[in-house]
Amino acid sequence: MTSDDDTVRPFHSRSIETYSALSPDQAEAVVGLLAEAARSDGQHPVSEQGRLRLRGGAREGVSHLLLTVDGELVGYAQLEDTDPVEAPAAELVVHPSHRGHGHGRALGSALLAASGKRLRVWAHGGHSAARHLAQVLGLTLFRELRQMRRPLTDLELPEPKLPDGVTVRTFVPGRDDAAWLTVNAAAFAHHPEQGSLTQRDLDDRMSEPWFDPAGFFLAEREGELVGFHWTKVHATEGIGEVYVLGVAPGAQGGGLGKSLTTIGLRHLAARGLSTAMLYVDADNKSAVSVYERLGFVTHETDLMYRTET
Template identity: 45%
Template sequence: MSTLEWPADPSDAQVAAVLALADAATDTDGMAPFSEATTLGLRRLPQHGAAAGLRLATIGHAELVGAAVLADDGSAEAAVRPDARGRGLGRRLIDALLQERPDAQLWAHGDLPAAQALARAYDLQVSRNLWRMQRAVDAEPAIRPRAAGAPDAPVVPAGFAARSFVPDQDAQAWLDLNATAFAHHPEQGRMTMDDLQDRIAQPWFDPEGLLLIEDTAVSPHRLVASHWTKVAEPDSGEGEVYVVAVDPAYQGRGLGRAVTGLGLAYLASRGLQTIDLYVEGDNGPAVATYTRLGFERTSIDVMYSRAVHPMLTP
């Protein structure tokens, strides 16, 4: 029987094996078992140890057949290598996670049937829904590429100005806006400078695709809204509404609509076919806004936990 371990100081080789396992699971399931934040955290783990905010559990001797990641906030993810499934490894990983953190909240990306079955076996309840929504670029004229000055181009309200992100200049201001806009969000609002720099260092990062709106009526100008777009694989034809943030003190001035439109127009200008986004399923106003923009739900990530967390409903 393969041994389950919690390596105190995971090596580069162990982390590489976990990431390879995740790639194999993604190829089989069509859904990544670990989030982007977890994947980036794993890559930091050998150098940063506990400071990376993650703990790793592994199953396997000569070859890794299962792995789980437990974050400091109690969120957790697990994966079993496709050719090793059906041996009870998923249960062993969940047992280990719940022993370490009885209040752990377990992500099921795509909420696949196997994950639903495990949730039922452990009497876990849904505590959170994260929707993936998608639309075709040409489904709505408002996000087609436009000539400069076209009447239907996104309009920035008077007293504000739009520009692109400058990494050496805007990083801290963007983090401050992000923390304010997502003060109550369980992950996004806790993004650190290291988290931001990790993303800036990724091959897909494009500062032109991180659109900012500033209040130009104050000096110095104040960053009040942003739309970070993402094109992870240009050849895929897919782009993403990565993060949209508006300073709560400036809500109700049309900035959310303006910055969303700017980002969507930028993605359309890249020649993409579809645009994706993720939104909390219980965020009714956001879901309604994106639905009006032509987005439809294509999949759902579900967080399961014991009956110790409030139930969130879509």
């Protein structure tokens, strides 16, 4: 959520249209808008999952809201209503040169109407303007996602000690998809975004330029997948990411997560990357503690607001 609205001023030419899928031209225009906002704000205004949904046709439960003024795209919002329990989730952004004119509030109001006033909205970076917009829309803070970082140039981690009977290999696309999706769903059953990934979501990621199975580590015991560490390289920034780290419920508590973390960090350091990053919920105290002991510190935060329930 990115905006700096203070007042709502009349815009007779402003319109908001909702689409289940974007045309190639519409998707390209949204990508350009997101890029301008990222350059201005210092981080992406829409999550990776949201950006992947811009192309590839309609997706169940996903809507795209385009706000235009005089035919020019100046605002975008995405609404996802796929969780059977949680309120629909949204992200929104207004072009940096068009802020301060009520467009963010207009998009937020449209999202509230579309969701039946049951809404969760991300504010990436937690900027004060986004906090103000959340307040104007009647939303309250309920989730904090931390981005943590540590340098890799001085990485000194001991050899990982895997639990008895566990071996580690790399992911094989097409062969390991189903097993990974099953363990991912079990490991993140409490996590609405990660735990609900489908084959289409996995295919989207494997088709991205950054995908490299050599950095996707699988832990097995007697041929059964029990954990994984999927790393990601942000080549332009020289940053390696602990992209997804999961351990099957029956294999937790034996140090496998720490060992997989070490294996992934060593891989990223060997690639010559200067920094490692990861995302973790602030209320996941045990995970935050593990990462802090590994030298990670909080770099920035994403905040999620919601309507009162």
